[in-house]
Amino acid sequence: MTSLLEVNDLRLSYPGKGFRARPAEILHGVSLTVAEGETLGVVGESGSGKTTIGRALLGLAEPSSGSIRFDGRDITHVGAKERRRLARDIQVIFQDPYTSLNPSLTIGDILTEPLIAQGTPAAAARTRVADLLERVGLPEDAAQRLPREFSGGQRQRVAIARALAPEPRLIVCDEPVSALDLSTQTRVLDLLIDIQRRTGVAYLFISHDLAVVRHISHRVAVLYRGDLVETGPAGPVTTAPEHPYTQKLVLASPVADPVEQERRRTERRKLASNAH
């Protein structure tokens, strides 16, 4: 398996807020790889820097050191023109289906946007839209409608279709199902898995939810305050982790079974009192 994406010792700082503040480092040297057609789940809590990794890959945040290689090419600090060309290969699905779609554009306009940006003729782009809508399970007439006419789950399907439009090789999924209801969440995850099986696209799947990551990922990386603490195959990392933080995370995630949850709670409290 060759790596499609290779992140090496990535560091990233944001300028400090206020007068003469020191910059705050969000990522303290993160290294990870994503193979062709693979899903790498990145789990972490708020402030872990998981979203920042995604934004750095997409060129929305500027790394302070380290390197990002895509398909063997260094893309850490590429210029605006090169970055626009990369849009063909790297795409994104954001968390919030309500603010990730421009409310004043029709679904059709939203979906043709990445195609036309890549130089696809308008007519070809329109035929492609019908194809994309079908693939994410939306009705054909959706193209003429506005985002506000759709539910959260349907909007997220639009966002998926938009990401698929240029046939990318990697999609950064930033908490794509966190804002969705339980039943919708499962359907959207299954759609993502189905698309991966058919097209061989790789996912960098960012989430705070261990269960979601476990469901979709081949491998999982656990991020804690800007450091990767554990990486490995999804099963072992999310059920029998080695690092204490991951253990804490697993035990803290409640399970939907009163008896099992009580057992887990006792175990968690035992672990916590041992730590003291």
Next chain:
Amino acid sequence: MLFYVARRLVSGLVLAVMVTLITFLLLAPSFNGIVGNRLGSAATPETVAQMKAQMGLDRPLATQYVDWLSHAVRGDLGRSYFTGIPVRDAVEQHLGVTLSIVLVTLMLTVVVSVALGVLAASKGGLVDRAVQALSLTGHLIPNLLIAIVLVYLLAVKSRLVPATGFTSLADDPAKWAQSIFIPVIALLIASVAGLTAQVRGTMIDELRKDYVRMLRTRGVPTRSVVLRHALRNAAGPALTVLSFEFVAMLGGALIIEKVFAIPGFGSYAFDASLQGDIPIIMGITVFAVLLVVVVNLTVDLVNGWLNPKARIF
């Protein structure tokens, strides 16, 4: 905190210097005309040139400005071309007249607008619609017309108050109150209309916020929820609007002052400009800019006190 104030004051002074420089440069092309006006029928190219030399207006602009500035920083703004009165005394005196009107207006604006805005936002229904209609009416009528109609109704028709003239507060408080009555009302209508709409809008937004519901579930009385919590959070934007209104009134009072024959800042500036009395024009600019700087700083400091998140110091 002190450091912040000092930094703001310094940047304010820099702004003041810039503004006076720009004003001076904008005035420069009209020096010939000004001198010509002064000479009247005696103006010939020779006499104009002679006069300019006498007044120092023939020197390079940079020299003139630096000369003016070096005196100005020492508090010497020169003397009027026409009356010979020291500019600083004259401007301060006229500014005092306008400020006494504007400050009374502002205080009344705050009281009336906060009362109306809070009432409209918290009662809703008919009260709200009445307040909205009132505020809209204030917007609709040009200030100029309000002033004239008021003079006509209150002073000319019913002779309740003097139509024109001004008595200073120090001379006779009762007469002062009478003489500023109509001007204040005339200015008040537009400023109340503006601020009320602002207070109403932000209060509505505040009262919809989660913390208001939270306070209610704790059994905190409605009066405290509205006046202590929501109003405090709504005060910031309202204060900013108020500061804009203050600055606008400094010049905007001009028409009112002219209608009521009040020797205020605006009408003084107006007369000086018509005459081309450059030292006075520059003096007025300095005072106006410094007032704006001080007002903006005060607003930022009060906003910081009101809203802990906005504290920059």
Next chain:
Amino acid sequence: MTAQAPAPRRRRSLAGRLLRDPQAVAAASVLLIIVVLGLIGPLLTSHGPNEASLDSINADPGTPGYLLGGDRSGQDILARLLASINTSVVSALIGTSIALLVGVSAGLVGGYYDRIRGGAEWLFSLIMTFPGLLLLIVLLPLTKGDFKVTMVIFGVLLSPGVYRLTRNLVVGVKNELFVDAARVSGLSDPRILRRHVLFAVRGPVIIATAFLAGASIGVQSGLSFLGVGPATTPSFGAMIAGGFAELYTEPLQFVWPSLMLGMMTASLVLFGNALRDALEGATRKPVKIKPVRPEPRTTGDAPAGLLVVEDLAIAYPTPSGELREVVSGVSLSLDAGETLGLVGESGSGKTQTAFAILRVLPAEAVVTRGSIRLDGREILGLKEKDMRALRGRSIAYVPQEPMSNLDPSFTVGDQLVEGLRAAKGLSRKEARAQALALLERVGIAEPERTFRCYPHQISGGMAQRVLIAGAVASRPVLLIADEPTTALDVTVQAEILDLLRDLQKELGMALLLVTHNFGVVADICDRISVMREGQIVETGTALEVFREPAHPYTRMLLDCVLDENTVRTDPPPASVPAHAEEEQR
């Protein structure tokens, strides 16, 4: 809130919406008529606006050739009036277009490019330091009173307002995810500005235009009222000044220009307001802090329990004026010391039910029927004063978003003390001591320090602990927690659930937990009620519902829960070349 998509609505164009608004139509018509009158003025009058004749000094209205009479210089009032319209229109055009040109372009660039913003900010704060109208006066020697030059300067003076408006809108929209998405899609900056940013700016700028025009006209007539500018420029201001002088003898000479000026500014303001309504939707309406007062319905044989909700229905008015039910006939009961989980997806009405029990529903909500009894006492229809006493002492509430539920302007301690004093009538000192004890009880390490903190200085988990401290302060018999851990990290969630469980045991209070998370329910609830579309579909003990769900909806939801067994097992489809499938199709 609602999960189902609203019925497709056809987009109506701005013009279409304005045409349906009588205020917009009236204001626009008045403006249009006035402007046209100004344009065809020369055709309507036999004299030019500056043509004076001694015979017609103060001529009566109706004098042949002088429909509105003559003024004190012997000029035709009608001709001057119509020509003044043109002066006003030109003033408005110059002032507005300069302000828009400068303000909008600087706002777009300064808002979008962070690097340029600093310079733009400084420039406009310099312009704002120029004291408005005063500058126009000070520069009289320069402008010589020419209204066109004056209006150019006035336009520049107006531009900082437009700049700030545009810059704020651009900065707001720039951080929207859809702009990030466009960037990732490979759109260039100019294209993003045109396609995504301009649309957000358009509406408010159009609205501002109406007001800018009004301001320009006002300033121009104000200056000409003072006698600025040549007498050959006809203007309302000069006419009003002339009429003012003749007020006692010829009052009509004052009335005409005043009326025309008043009509122009008023219709501009009214049109601006109508535009605002059309572009930004209905005007904000205030929320009344007023109790909901339904008809209390007491049934004869009431079931016992600490909290009994029977057949509760809540409705909201739709734009068409009918009521739409979001909760329809909910019944539930809760015993002292018990925990009931109210579970459902978004839009199921679970939060509305909780708010109804606390009686803090939004003002527009209507409780159409039902009964809510606490300890046998009917809550619906209770006076706000009695309800307040109940809220402080018997029922308490823990919200979903800890941050937004704290007042940002008061310290954590202030807010706790205020609640304690309202509920228990303590002195300030006693309340402070109790608040500190409570903060310690809910697991805050440095109570003294947290007490003095403002909400933005503490973390979300801490804020939730503070809110729990405030809720349990008066030892309530019923605690209503609405998704209390949804906004928190999993590790913090576990701690907060532990805290709630401990406090419940300690105080013997009943807990109504509203949530969508079955894991949370399994952790803490004795019994569960499952809600769907405003109704409870199933109620039972936690074990029953999890092991043998009776309703198909409950079963479906439980099937969707991702548990430990749903680990992905299929290998990455790396052997499939990225675009192979596409080419086959």
